[in-house]
Amino acid sequence: MADVAAPPYRTIPIIPALKPGSMEGVKSFVANEKINEALGFPGQLVDDWHDKAIAKMGELLANYRSLKVYMDACVHCGACSDKCHYFIGTQDPKNMPVARQDLMRSVYRRYFTLPGKLFPKLVGARDLTRDVLDEWYTYFHQCSECRRCSVFCPYGIDTAEVTMAAREILDSIGYGQKYANEIIGKVHRIGNNLGLPGPALNDTLEGLEEDVKEATGIDVRFPIDVKGAEVLLITPSADFFAEPHIDSLIGYAKVFHATGTSWTLSSMASEAGNFGMFIGNYDQLRKIALRIREAALELGVKRIVVGECGHAWRVAYSFWNTLTGVGGGADETDRFAQMLQKQLDHRYKQPMHICEFTWDLIERGALSFNKEANDKHIITFHDSCNVARGSRMGDFAGGQFEIPRNIIKAVANNFVEMAPEQRASKPSAAGAGVACLLMT
Amino acid sequence: MASILIAILFYFATLMFVVGLFYRINTYARTPAPLKIPTTPAPTTQSGVVLRMAREVVFFESLFKANLWIWSMGWLFHASLALVFMRHLRYFTEPVWGWVALIQPFGMYAGLTMLLGLLGLWARRLFVERIRYISTPSDHLMLLLLIGIAASGLVMTFLVHTDVIAVKNFFLGWMQLSIGALPADFALYVHLLSVIALLAIFPISKLLHAPGVFFSPSRNQVDNPREKRHIAPWAAGLEK
Numbered sequence: 001m002a003d004v005a006a007p008p009y010r011t012i013p014i015i016p017a018l019k020p021g022s023m024e025g026v027k028s029f030v031a032n033e034k035i036n037e038a039l040g041f042p043g044q045l046v047d048d049w050h051d052k053a054i055a056k057m058g059e060l061l062a063n064y065r066s067l068k069v070y071m072d073a074c075v076h077c078g079a080c081s082d083k084c085h086y087f088i089g090t091q092d093p094k095n096m097p098v099a100r101q102d103l104m105r106s107v108y109r110r111y112f113t114l115p116g117k118l119f120p121k122l123v124g125a126r127d128l129t130r131d132v133l134d135e136w137y138t139y140f141h142q143c144s145e146c147r148r149c150s151v152f153c154p155y156g157i158d159t160a161e162v163t164m165a166a167r168e169i170l171d172s173i174g175y176g177q178k179y180a181n182e183i184i185g186k187v188h189r190i191g192n193n194l195g196l197p198g199p200a201l202n203d204t205l206e207g208l209e210e211d212v213k214e215a216t217g218i219d220v221r222f223p224i225d226v227k228g229a230e231v232l233l234i235t236p237s238a239d240f241f242a243e244p245h246i247d248s249l250i251g252y253a254k255v256f257h258a259t260g261t262s263w264t265l266s267s268m269a270s271e272a273g274n275f276g277m278f279i280g281n282y283d284q285l286r287k288i289a290l291r292i293r294e295a296a297l298e299l300g301v302k303r304i305v306v307g308e309c310g311h312a313w314r315v316a317y318s319f320w321n322t323l324t325g326v327g328g329g330a331d332e333t334d335r336f337a338q339m340l341q342k343q344l345d346h347r348y349k350q351p352m353h354i355c356e357f358t359w360d361l362i363e364r365g366a367l368s369f370n371k372e373a374n375d376k377h378i379i380t381f382h383d384s385c386n387v388a389r390g391s392r393m394g395d396f397a398g399g400q401f402e403i404p405r406n407i408i409k410a411v412a413n414n415f416v417e418m419a420p421e422q423r424a425s426k427p428s429a430a431g432a433g434v435a436c437l438l439m440t
Numbered sequence: 441m442a443s444i445l446i447a448i449l450f451y452f453a454t455l456m457f458v459v460g461l462f463y464r465i466n467t468y469a470r471t472p473a474p475l476k477i478p479t480t481p482a483p484t485t486q487s488g489v490v491l492r493m494a495r496e497v498v499f500f501e502s503l504f505k506a507n508l509w510i511w512s513m514g515w516l517f518h519a520s521l522a523l524v525f526m527r528h529l530r531y532f533t534e535p536v537w538g539w540v541a542l543i544q545p546f547g548m549y550a551g552l553t554m555l556l557g558l559l560g561l562w563a564r565r566l567f568v569e570r571i572r573y574i575s576t577p578s579d580h581l582m583l584l585l586l587i588g589i590a591a592s593g594l595v596m597t598f599l600v601h602t603d604v605i606a607v608k609n610f611f612l613g614w615m616q617l618s619i620g621a622l623p624a625d626f627a628l629y630v631h632l633l634s635v636i637a638l639l640a641i642f643p644i645s646k647l648l649h650a651p652g653v654f655f656s657p658s659r660n661q662v663d664n665p666r667e668k669r670h671i672a673p674w675a676a677g678l679e680k
Contacts, residue, residue, distance in 0.1 A: 018570065063672075063674060064472075064473070066473060066658070069468055074646065074649070077503070078570060079503050079507050093570065122581075151479055151505070154506075154649075155653045155656050155659070156496075156657075157656070317666065318475065321666060321668075322476065322665065322670050328667055329664075329666075334669065349666050390480060397663060400481070
């Protein structure tokens with residue numbers, strides 16, 4: 001593996017010079033047979049992978065307008081070429097969004113366009129060889145689907161869509177990635193990405209109740225699987241397990257307690273994250289999201305609130321209604337969605353981000369704070385990639401930037417913007433979450 | 441003889457352009473967009489989306505945020521091209537529409553700024569390492585073709601005038617399927633043959649960015665996934 005050094009801190013940003021091949025040796029672990037087969041994918045690379053891959057690509061091009069338009073529309077203008085944090089950090093030209101897309105676009109041109117069939121060299125078209133396939137595996141796992149490139153593209157081309165398609169094709173021929181596919185297997189088998197079984201969850205929650213009691217002297221409950229609760233909280237399973245995520249969960253519980261909200265977690269749906277998005281597989285995306293629908297129906301809740309996680313909130317906000325009917329505005333004839341939507345309380349947004357939930361209560365005066373207790377902290381806020389660019393909070397475009405900041409300002413005195421001059425028009429500094437970086 | 445050949449090629453190229461573009465647009469329109477993926481913050485209403493798209497198409501808003509050099513050259517080229525294109529309507533209409541006559545002088549000088557924009561775009565493709573890396577031979581040739589069209593047009597406008605009355609009569613006739621004679625000028629042949637090539641490759645090349653932008657889900661979708669259930673027909677089938 002080549003040496004990869006973090007670029008030095010620069011006050012004036014300078015676009016790095018290219019270092020071709022600097023990340024070609026970084027290949028994430030390939031999933032084994034057991035992991036792939038559990039999701040219904042071929043266990044290992046199938047013999048006729050070439051034909052299968054091209055057929056799958058044709059299928060995706062017919063099912064996703066995004067992919068079809070994005071394959072055709074790029075003019076190689078270079079607007080995105082210095083916008084990817086993977087490129088800025090590694091200087092590998094194949095980590096430029098346009099070059100990453102071109103790994104697939106070159107194959108698209110060869111098999112699906114006339115000029116690529118007739119004059120491949122002229123239009124940069126390539127046969128899908130084993131080397132190209134390996135290159136796909138390497139570089140399509142060096143994308144966190146953060147959508148930063150799509151902000152700057154004059155046609156809105158979103159590399160995340162191309163990455164998802166590439167991973168979907170790779171999975172379909174038995175060339176899946178271990179990290180993502182193993183985790184999806186755990187969600188189906190156990191109920192959450194971390195693989196925490198019910199008893200461990202219960203034990204953790206009891207422990208948290210004791211911890212909070214010890215720290216505050218107050219009996220804050222962490223209920224799970226309570227039928228008839230008003231709010232179902234769906235949060236990333238890291239909140240049950242790791243520091244500092246667990247502090248988020250404690251915070252949510254305190255907000256629910258202080259406002260007298262009846263709420264519950266679910267052992268069946270103990271995960272907000274949805275790795276179906278990472279691998280671009282609609283069936284998996286849907287199957288994972290259906291657990292939330294089932295839990296909501298079973299527990300009879302009126303509201304669904306989602307804990308913080310950028311990619312998770314994008315799936316919840318943008319896709320849950322489509323995938324599972326968790327949302328509003330389904331047709332009268334749409335029995336699948338209506339079954340759940342009739343149960344939910346539409347005075348509130350469904351689903352709702354925990355920040356929307358909390359800010360709503362703060363605005364209504366249901367929560368009071370001792371701001372001075374936070375005076376020892378100087379606090380800033382880094383917009384999460386998929387919250388900023390793939391979803392929203394509140395009633396107006398851009399609410400996702402206002403609401404979290406409003407909450408911080410309501411509870412603390414020392415809030416400082418990282419780059420105040422930048423924030424209003426572009427949440428460009430937004431990076432990607434822990435899970436997405438682990439993808440690589 | 442040359443006139444007849446050019447006339448026939450123009451018919452073919454126009455046919456390829458119209459049929460090809462119709463086919464592409466039809467494909468884009470019929471391909472479902474199964475998920476809500478507008479790049480946010482995005483408009484929450486349909487009229488907001490129209491405004492966003494208008495800003496994108498008229499001002500190249502996203503490109504402006506991305507890179508001022510590319511934006512200035514790209515916008516200069518496209519805006520000039522629009523003027524030049526409108527000016528050229530005078531060769532296909534009799535009498536010439538009032539507003540076309542009005543923009544005539546601007547259209548003439550827009551040819552110069554169009555060439556300037558193209559040269560700027562090519563310079564960046566040649567000299568900026570990142571953009572040289574992502575350029576294919578066709579990217580260079582496409583610019584060369586447009587430069588050829590602009591340069592040959594400018595030659596006729598400012599240096600070696602061609603008989604524009606004859607050119608106009610040729611095209612007025614061409615539209616009625618009656619083919620007259622073109623002036624035998626080298627610059628005119630280069631100009632017309634390049635335009636024929638451009639028309640023909642439009643629907644099979646990256647020039648599809650023009651219709652494509654209107655179908656880009658990250659730009660044309662309303663941000664309302666919680667308020668309205670969005671589902672593609674093939675995805676709805678999974679719920680049966």
